[in-house]
Amino acid sequence: MKNATPIRIAMIGGGSWATALVKILSENNVTIRWWLRNEVDAAHIKRFNRNKSYLSDVQINPRKVKVTTKIREAIRDADYVILAVPAAFVSDALLGLTPAHFTGKLVVSAIKGMIPNINQLVTDWVEAKFAVPKDHISCIAGPCHAEEVALEKQSYLTIASTGAACAEAVSALLTCRFVKASPINDLYGVEYCAVMKNIIALACGITHGLGYGDNFQAVLVSNATQEIRRFVDTLFPVARDLSQSAYLGDLLVTCYSPFSRNRTFGNLIGRGYTIQSAQMEMNMIAEGYYAVRSIYAINEPHQVPMPIVSAVYRILYEGASPGAEMNALKREMR
Numbered sequence: 001m002k003n004a005t006p007i008r009i010a011m012i013g014g015g016s017w018a019t020a021l022v023k024i025l026s027e028n029n030v031t032i033r034w035w036l037r038n039e040v041d042a043a044h045i046k047r048f049n050r051n052k053s054y055l056s057d058v059q060i061n062p063r064k065v066k067v068t069t070k071i072r073e074a075i076r077d078a079d080y081v082i083l084a085v086p087a088a089f090v091s092d093a094l095l096g097l098t099p100a101h102f103t104g105k106l107v108v109s110a111i112k113g114m115i116p117n118i119n120q121l122v123t124d125w126v127e128a129k130f131a132v133p134k135d136h137i138s139c140i141a142g143p144c145h146a147e148e149v150a151l152e153k154q155s156y157l158t159i160a161s162t163g164a165a166c167a168e169a170v171s172a173l174l175t176c177r178f179v180k181a182s183p184i185n186d187l188y189g190v191e192y193c194a195v196m197k198n199i200i201a202l203a204c205g206i207t208h209g210l211g212y213g214d215n216f217q218a219v220l221v222s223n224a225t226q227e228i229r230r231f232v233d234t235l236f237p238v239a240r241d242l243s244q245s246a247y248l249g250d251l252l253v254t255c256y257s258p259f260s261r262n263r264t265f266g267n268l269i270g271r272g273y274t275i276q277s278a279q280m281e282m283n284m285i286a287e288g289y290y291a292v293r294s295i296y297a298i299n300e301p302h303q304v305p306m307p308i309v310s311a312v313y314r315i316l317y318e319g320a321s322p323g324a325e326m327n328a329l330k331r332e333m334r
Contacts, residue, residue, distance in 0.1 A: 010033050010035065011033070018085075021110060035068055083108065108137075109140065109191075137162075138166050140158075143156060154178055156182070184244075189236055192232050193250065199309055204266060205270060217256075220308065275316060292312050
């Protein structure tokens with residue numbers, strides 16, 4: 001980017017995706033105030049310019065990145081606020097902030113989950129909670145894994161917003177020598193698809209843990225694309241091409257990649273782990289675990305046929321047998 005004055009960014013979150021985004025952004029003309037809740041990790045980054053807990057091989061540029069554990073310091077004077085914490089914790093992360101703190105800022109959700117209990121998309125929650133205009137809000141979709149960003153492998157992002165200027169500005173901000181970002185106007189479609197692909201990845205992981213092969217997984221993903229289409233078109237019926245990378249590409253990489261935490265979580269469940277033991281084994285949040293409860297609740301009044309989502313919900317929240325659920329599900333696959 002060729003701006004004379006660096007663009008000021010607040011990065012909220014200390015996980016692998018936040019670390020990857022810091023790496024991408026640092027390729028351009030920016031200054032980043034990076035908020036982490038964990039004081040030990042923050043101190044380590046300040047001293048060694050590496051996040052010891054996530055993507056520890058990524059070198060942090062100290063000339064462009066300043067670390068803080070104070071949320072108000074992070075967002076003060078920022079042009080962009082990027083949210084990269086798990087959906088279940090975003091409310092706690094922004095605790096104490098008011099609409100005045102977000103005045104004039106563009107807010108970017110890098111969260112592929114939903115606010116639990118209230119079953120709300122992150123962008124809707126930001127709009128309602130902090131009075132941010134809808135056309136000043138965007139979300140980041142893949143297909144893109146943090147681990148491949150760390151290795152500087154060619155990657156692609158899609159930036160969705162109802163505001164064309166916002167989507168284009170964020171796309172430019174996140175485009176660098178190894179990442180291409182493109183704008184799109186289907187905010188709700190992209191955000192819901194990003195949520196649902198994590199649920200489908202859980203299902204794929206469960207089947208893998210149970211010993212199903214690639215043949216069944218291919219059929220499962222094919223049926224999932226139809227399930228996602230039915231759901232998203234019922235809630236937000238606009239013209240969209242679900243074969244685009246923001247939809248299908250993000251679904252495929254999450255379902256098939258060994259880097260996918262949702263697939264990994266599902267695999268552990270399929271192998272017989274309890275939910276608690278699987279969470280302890282991973283030491284990371286699988287957004288699909290919370291998202292499936294939200295999507296299941298949202299769909300109750302609509303009754304869109306979603307056998308895969310329903311099966312995952314019953315396994316995770318009703319104690320159903322993974323083997324029995326997948327055995328029943330395979331009879332519905334075409």
